[in-house]
Amino acid sequence: EGRYTLIIPGASNSAIGPFGVSYGTVTISPQGVVGLGGSLADGTAFSQKSMISKDGYWPLYVNLYGGKGSLWGWNFFTNHTITNAGPLSWINQTNSSRTALYQFGFTNPAATLSGGLYVPALVLPNDFTATLEGGDLAETIVNGVTISAGDQITLTNVMDETNKLVLTIQRSTGVITGSFANPAKSKQAIGVHGVILQDSTNAQGYFLGTNESGVFTLDPPE
Numbered sequence: 001e002g003r004y005t006l007i008i009p010g011a012s013n014s015a016i017g018p019f020g021v022s023y024g025t026v027t028i029s030p031q032g033v034v035g036l037g038g039s040l041a042d043g044t045a046f047s048q049k050s051m052i053s054k055d056g057y058w059p060l061y062v063n064l065y066g067g068k069g070s071l072w073g074w075n076f077f078t079n080h081t082i083t084n085a086g087p088l089s090w091i092n093q094t095n096s097s098r099t100a101l102y103q104f105g106f107t108n109p110a111a112t113l114s115g116g117l118y119v120p121a122l123v124l125p126n127d128f129t130a131t132l133e134g135g136d137l138a139e140t141i142v143n144g145v146t147i148s149a150g151d152q153i154t155l156t157n158v159m160d161e162t163n164k165l166v167l168t169i170q171r172s173t174g175v176i177t178g179s180f181a182n183p184a185k186s187k188q189a190i191g192v193h194g195v196i197l198q199d200s201t202n203a204q205g206y207f208l209g210t211n212e213s214g215v216f217t218l219d220p221p222e
Helices: none
Strands: 002-008 022-028 033-039 045-051 057-064 069-078 081-084 088-092 106-111 114-117 127-134 141-147 152-155 166-170 175-182 185-197 202-208 213-219
Touching (some): 022 185, 057 088, 127 202, 175 202, 185 213
Antiparallel strands (some): 002 022, 022 033, 141 152, 152 166, 175 185
């Protein structure tokens, strides 16, 4: 029972799926009802209502892309963690949206899912390293960031790090949203989406480039 956050890591081959990290939030009621909501790394929102078995198994099935795709598989809750009990299937036969990055589809028969308990009252460290990779960026962006008391994430060195990265934590759910400026096109604001993973003290997610999605991560500084 409680709140959880989870991720589905991306793929390096666009025929298998987006490069960015998909994410979701989960609630489990005292009656065992599972409520899932999140965003896939191609920009597709998804949600599901299901039940958890007495042994901790969660059947996941989401209809996607107007019936032209799906995300499905068995997941398992144990010791306040979530893992996939077998490979997940993420299929996009075709995406007819005119703004979709992956209109010609992809098939990933071996996607993975992992996550853990999320406690809103827990405080994250103040300092992190933010990394933005892929998504048609000319090079990987690495910035030092700090988290304010108001759950806003901003650049540590604004003078030298000019990509204008600003992120906000939704404390109740662990979801992170924000934007940054493309260094090659300073007037182009790119949205960032992700989720906190408290069991590993970091955050992961995605952003959308011109032709592909990219990976967003927050990690404690080395």
